[in-house]
Amino acid sequence: MRKKLVSLSNIIFKYEGQSRNALDDVSFDIHQGEWLAIVGHNGSGKSTLAKLLNGLQFANSGTITINDQRLTEESVWDVRRKIGMVFQNPDNQFVGTTVQDDVAFGLENAGVSQQVMVERVHGALNKVKMNAFLNQEPHHLSGGQKQRVAIAGVIALQPDIIILDEATSMLDPRGREEVLETVRELKQENEITVISITHDLEEAAKADRMIVMNQGRLYREGTPQDIFELEEELIALGLDIPFSVKLTKELQKNGVHVVDGHLTEEELVKDLCELHSMM
Amino acid sequence: MRITLDDVEYRYQVNTPFEHLALHDVNISMEQGTYTAIIGHTGSGKSTLLQHLNALLKPTKGRVFIGDRTIEAGRKEKALRPIRQKVGIVFQFPEHQLFDETVEKDICFGPMNFGVSENDAKQLARKAIAQVGLSEEILVKSPFDLSGGQMRRVAIAGVLAMEPEVLVLDEPTAGLDPRGRKEIMDMFYELHKREGISTILVTHSMEDAAKYADDIIIMHQGTVFKKGTPQEIFSDPEQLLELGLDVPDTVRFQLKLQKELGVRFDHPCLNIGDLAIEIDKAMKRGNR
Secondary structure (H helix, E strand, O other): OOOEEEEEEEEEEOOOOOOOOOEEEEEEEEEOOOEEEEEEOOOOOHHHHHHHHOOOOOOOEEEEEEOOEEOOOOOHHHHHHHEEEEOOOHHHOOOOOOHHHHHHHHHHHOOOOHHHHHHHHHHHHHHOOOHHHOOOOHHHOOHHHHHHHHHHHHHOOOOOEEEEEOOOOOOOHHHHHHHHHHHHHHHHHHOOEEEEEOOOHHHHHOOOEEEEEEOOEEEEEEOHHHHHOOOHHHHHOOOOOOHHHHHHHHHHHOOOOOOOOOOOHHHHHHHHHHHHHHO | OOEEEEEEEEEEOOOOOOOEEEEEEEEEEEOOOOEEEEEOOOOOOHHHHHHHOOOOOOOOEEEEEEOOEEEEOOOOOOOOHHHHHHEEEEOOOHHHHOOOOOHHHHHHHHHHHOOOOHHHHHHHHHHHHHHOOOOHHHHHOOHHHOOHHHHHHHHHHHHHOOOOOEEEEEOOOOOOOHHHHHHHHHHHHHHHHHHOOEEEEEEOOHHHHHHHOOEEEEEEOOEEEEEEOHHHHOOOHHHHHHOOOOOOHHHHHHHHHHHHHOOOOOOOOOOHHHHHHHHHHHHHHOOO
């Protein structure tokens, strides 16, 4: 088992003026270097979780430990240095007038020297393949490019963890793939831990592990394989299942003997080809 | 009500260094009572096109016919209000536009702005709130005490209360969970069928376009790349993929499987049931 990087235990959180707990006794761990997808219906508490992890809100009770350090109002500045967040709307997260100024902003705040700053800004923009846009104005970029610049701003600070809070939900299909591909590469090369809060079940299917939230509670955790076996249960929770799982069921209904558990289309195609060759 | 664009061009910031050609040579027609999907990348011109549908933008060349009105380049147009009432636009994240103390006041704002009396507006609000599947009790609440999904429905009710003949939807399900997405799309489809509202859906989702639309218009680099029925549009999926556009899950899967099996189905499968039947047939034909 890999090292525990983040640990939540018995987290309870309620927004002011609300009667229901937004998070109701939630406990789980996040391991170093994993891609964890957190899914759940609107209002299930998944974005609240992100806010708590980054110290934008504090739990009413329970503890969060990040890299053996307890997250408190005193330690929050330390902890934030380890966690980078990419939000949903690409237009809401720019401060610089050029792409490189924007990426430098966080470093300036962290008091990094000029020389190191230039290196890190260029390095980060290289990694997200936006180095050709150094002096462009951010608002002239496409949605996918904007989110990649936002990611560069995050990785320039060399975090241990990146949280994607529905970071691809406003992008078109090409932009979405650009961003996910970028994060996948970063994760591979730098052992970064990724927490992705998402409605995109196809993306979640490619995660190492999934957490399903429902009405403020942790409903289930497991591998995508385990989670998508829940099928109808997930749909009842307002979620969906990947296309290949749906098609598998439909094929079985039609008497085509494909096996269960294909999370990607490639696996299902392979299975069908084998069946076909035996005909 | 029919909307036709005739040779439409639109340039942003004409005669400045920032001049930018956003639309050119656009010729399309959306017939009364139909459901049309407009698809394209970010930057393909679909948002600029959308704003021509109720004269928020006026073409820099060409003409737009909206019902019996003509919006023409170079001609000053007065009294656009009736057009805005007849063509209702549900913008992206419409709940961001909620502002009033109660849901009822918020929904009544639009109709009253178009000269409807307060009493009649309240009638319209009650009808609209039922149309979006919410109960009347919600009318007295503050829109800001509602859930995200409810807020979106209230914002949509605000557009429906103006009794538009044409409803333009700009990514109406962005940010919703899968169930919320399906509920909202089914709701619009039902309104379209039951009340005959012409519907124009601007979307990234090929699934929704294939499922709901009679006609699909594909925008690319500021002009119409292709238009036709879903069957016509998806009969050549490779072409769409080359443009970097998506195709419905079923079509993408069909394409992969055809390639691996070395067979070809005689039509694009636009729903999962149809795809399963075609695969079953192909398997039964076997390895001949």
